Amino acid sequence: MNSELSDLLPVFLAEASGRLERLHTLLPRLEEDPESRREAQRELHTLKGAGRMLKLPSLAQLCHELEELVQKTPPGWLASLQRGLDQLASALNQLGKEGQEAPTSGQEAAAPASAPDHVRLSSRDLNTLADRATRIRILARGARVFHQRLRELARLAQEGLHEEDPKQLLAVVVTTLRRLALELELGQTRLQRLAEAHLDHAVSLQMQPLGPFLQNLARHARELARELGKDVQVLLRGEDVRLDRRITKELEEALIHLVRNAVDHGLEPAAERAAAGKPTSGTLTLEATTSGPRVRLVVTDDGRGIDAAKVVEKAIARGLTTKEEAQGLSPEAAFRFLFLSGFSTREEAGAVSGRGIGMDAVAAACARVGGEVEITSTPGRGTRVTLTLPVAQRGxxxxxxxxxxxxxxxxxxxxxxxxxxxxxxxxxxxxxxxxxxxxxxxxxxxxxxxxxxxxxxxxxxxxxxxxxxxxxxxxxxxxxxxxxxxxxxxxxxxxxxxxxxxxxxxxxxxxxxxxxxxxxxxARVAPTAKAAPSKPVRKSLKVLLVDDSFVTREMERRLLADAGFSVLVAGDAQEALTILAENPVDCLITDIEMPGMDGLDLTRHVRSLPQLAHLPVIVVSTRDRPEDRLAGLAAGADAYLAKQGLDATELVALVRRLGGRG
CATH class of the missing domain: 2.40.50.180 (CheA-289, Domain 4)
Structure with a gap:
């Protein structure tokens, strides 16, 4: 497997495990039910496509052979299918243990590969969560007893108003209230402790090592560097540091933006670095560290750096500060202007990214998870962006x-x-x-x-x-x-x-x-923003990607997002039609084999709608026979690509050409 795709392996194993489980469920009905056979073919076809995308040829070939078996139903095919599914389970199990594809023949049958811990919970964790939730519920229901006793006290106090000498009754009420208050305090303490333990356990299940996330960022950096013709070395540190997966997900786009900025604008071309006496190869460091209840994510490049004087000059021009106030600003304080919407020291936006453009989104993402962001930079030496984040999301x-x-x-x-x-x-x-x-x-x-x-x-x-x-x-x-x-x-x-x-x-x-x-x-700084001179701006094309395999969909989404496209995703044709009804897009990319309406029917349906009749459609499928391509083009597709050996450059160029023609 390609090492740069290894972060998708746990996701693939989880998806494959679910599809294998579904195939075993369908097995008893395959001989009598044609619809079950069609569903089994779809499951195997999708698994084959994901295997090919992850460069697992042996596994993909096995899925192809099983798919053919279900389609042709030769004598003894059910027994052969059962053996094949056991063989597939063994291959997945080996892949999960060693991270390498195992031979798919001559092995004994094994149980289906268990899903990664961070995807599925163990029965022990589920039992612990259920037990604590039950105890919390019991304690909460115990409050009803206090309500009843308080109502009884209120009734006694009401009756005491008619007594000639209510002192004795009032003494009973006061004593009982004190006892109730003590019991309530003890109950609340037990409830709070149990709730905190329950929350701690639930949060711990959300924690994941940052290794796959950092590796994904490194892959983005290397691919962008190749596209820009730059030589960049990416260093990773702290891959074992753990962070709440919800925070990681929230910050994904922000970190990708920082990496793009560093490679596109921070790191100089080789000739410029050589002229400045630097190594021709730039260095980008992605580092994670822990400090108590906080995690620091740091993106550092040894590139051009940012000129604080230019930042201050731009801030004065926009009315964000005065010359007098600016005299006392430290470089770190000056760099904070970069987090304001639309603030940049660059006169023109780059085709890939822009230093400062979008940094407001980085700051906003940090703020949403309760974090902070800081920039330090030295002209000619490089830039360091530090995100300080809570380890986990709580209240x-x-x-x-x-x-x-x-x-x-x-x-x-x-x-x-x-x-x-x-x-x-x-x-x-x-x-x-x-x-x-x-x-x-x-x-x-x-x-x-x-x-x-x-x-x-x-x-x-x-x-x-x-x-x-x-x-x-x-x-x-x-x-x-x-x-x-x-x-x-x-x-x-x-x-x-x-x-x-x-x-x-x-x-x-x-x-x-x-x-x-x-x-x-x-909103405060918006009124003072000066209108930029009219210049042609490269349009960010919006693409809708439709595929029922999460792994395939995610790989293609990354590929398209890395190229600068805005990507919407759908897991089936019906979801795609819903998205198309609510969002204008520039290009539709679809698989063929999907449950319900397939990709060809989706293409025909799109072509039948007046508002979408001219929408560019690209079919990307594992079906690569000439008759399959003709069927795709006959349905109305503008282009047809095979998933096996998919050329990223070809797909990106095709989307730009077709999506930009309107």
């Missing part, structure tokens, strides 16, 4: 703030200081609002204006940082603080959703939106 500490008639949530981590801000200390200047704090003017965001609420005589200024970007926000008041679970969803239709990063339900049961400090900061 988020938030402030409940009041803005006019609204109650909103604000990240507590983004607040370092509070200030009372009377109206006489608010200064309007150059379409921006400033707070006079002693002898300095502090720019801030008025949430009242953003949400169309009346401004009070005295506001509360929340001053701090979000993902390394300084932010100051004014609200009416801070009502309290809580720990909540934030969901990524739009909370209200009444306000612009871009100002919210999610929503949460408070302890009182009231849903509230969570303000995104970075989004507010970008």
């Amino acid at each position: 988020e500490e938030v402030l409940i703030v009041k803005v006019g008639e609204l109650k909103l949530l604000y990240p507590k981590s983004a607040v370092k200081r509070f200030h009372l801000l009377p109206a006489q200390n608010v200064v309007e200047r150059s379409s921006h609002t400033f707070a006079r704090l002693g002898d300095r003017l502090r720019p801030f965001i008025s949430t009242h204006r953003l949400f169309a609420q009346p401004i009070p005589a005295v506001q509360v200024l929340l001053e701090g940082e979000a993902a390394g970007v300084e932010v100051a926000v004014a609200v009416d008041a801070v009502l309290g603080e809580e720990e909540v679970v934030v969901r990524d969803q739009t909370h209200s239709q009444a306000f612009p959703s871009r100002f919210f990063s999610g929503a949460a339900v408070t302890a009182s049961g009231e849903p509230m939106p969570l303000i995104s400090p970075l989004a507010l900061q970008q």
Whole structure:
């Protein structure tokens, strides 16, 4: 197997295990039920395609032979199929143990390969989770007893109002209340301890080593370097460091962007490096380290570096600071301007990426998971971007703030200081609002204006940082603080959703939106952004990729994303039609063999719709006979490629040519 695709092996094994299990389920029905035979062929066909994409020729050939067996049904085919499935299970088991393809003949049958631990939970983990959840439920239901006893006390107290001398009754009520309070406190303590243990265990199941993730980034870097004609050495450190997989997933695009920036704009071509007295081969280092409850992901290049003076010059030009204020800025403080939307020291955007363009998205991704980002750089020596992240996602500490008639949530981590801000200390200047704090003017965001609420005589200024970007926000008041679970969803239709990063339900049961400090900061600087001169901009083509195999789909998605395309994915034709109805795309890439409507029927359906009749369609299939290609083109496909030996350059060029023709 190609070492650069090895990170997909656990995913392939999990998918293959599921398909093998389905084939065993279908086995008793194959002789009598044609539909079951067709489904078995699809499962084997999909597994064959994924095997070929992962450069596992022996396994792919075995799947092909079994597929032919089901299709032709020669005498004794069921017994042969059973032996073949056992042989396939043995091959998968060997692949899972050693990471290398095993011969697929002459081996004894083995049990199907078990799914990787990070994909499926062990029965022990499931039992532990179920046991703790049951105990939590029992403790929670025990609260009903307290409710009944409290109601009884309330009844006794009510009756005591009619007693001539209620002192004795009141003494009983007080004693009972004290006993109940103690029992309730002990019960709450047990419940909290059990809930914490339950959460710790659940979070531990989300932890994964960063090795596959870092290897994937390294592959991106090497492929981009080859495309740009640069010689780049990629070093990986800390592959055994573990991080919550939800955080890894949230940061994937941000890290890919940082790698692209480093290779495209940070690292110089060989001639330029030689002229500067550097080795002609550039070095990109991807490093993960742990420090208590935090993980640091660091992307370092030994390239051109960033000129802090140019960053400050651009910030002054955009009205983000003054010459006087800029004199006291450290390089690290100057680099924080790079995290603002659209900020860049480059006059032209590159075709692949742009230093600064998109760094706001990196900061936003860090903020969403409760992390921070910092840039250090020296011109001529290189750049270092450090992401400091929590090891795992738990509840988020938030402030409940009041803005006019609204109650909103604000990240507590983004607040370092509070200030009372009377109206006489608010200064309007150059379409921006400033707070006079002693002898300095502090720019801030008025949430009242953003949400169309009346401004009070005295506001509360929340001053701090979000993902390394300084932010100051004014609200009416801070009502309290809580720990909540934030969901990524739009909370209200009444306000612009871009100002919210999610929503949460408070302890009182009231849903509230969570303000995104970075989004507010970008709204503040947006009015001063100067219009760029009109220049032709290379369009980022949007591609819809349809394939029922996750492994194949993910490999093709990476290939297309690496080429700069925006990629939507669908697991079947029906999902693809739903996406097409809601999203304009420039090109459709589809497999043929899929459950339900196949790729050819999908192509015909697309061609029958007036709004999609001219949408470029590329078929990528394991079927590579001449009659298969003719069938694809007859269905309306613009091009037909075979998965085996798929040429990435050819596919990318084809998408650019067909997708850009409109």
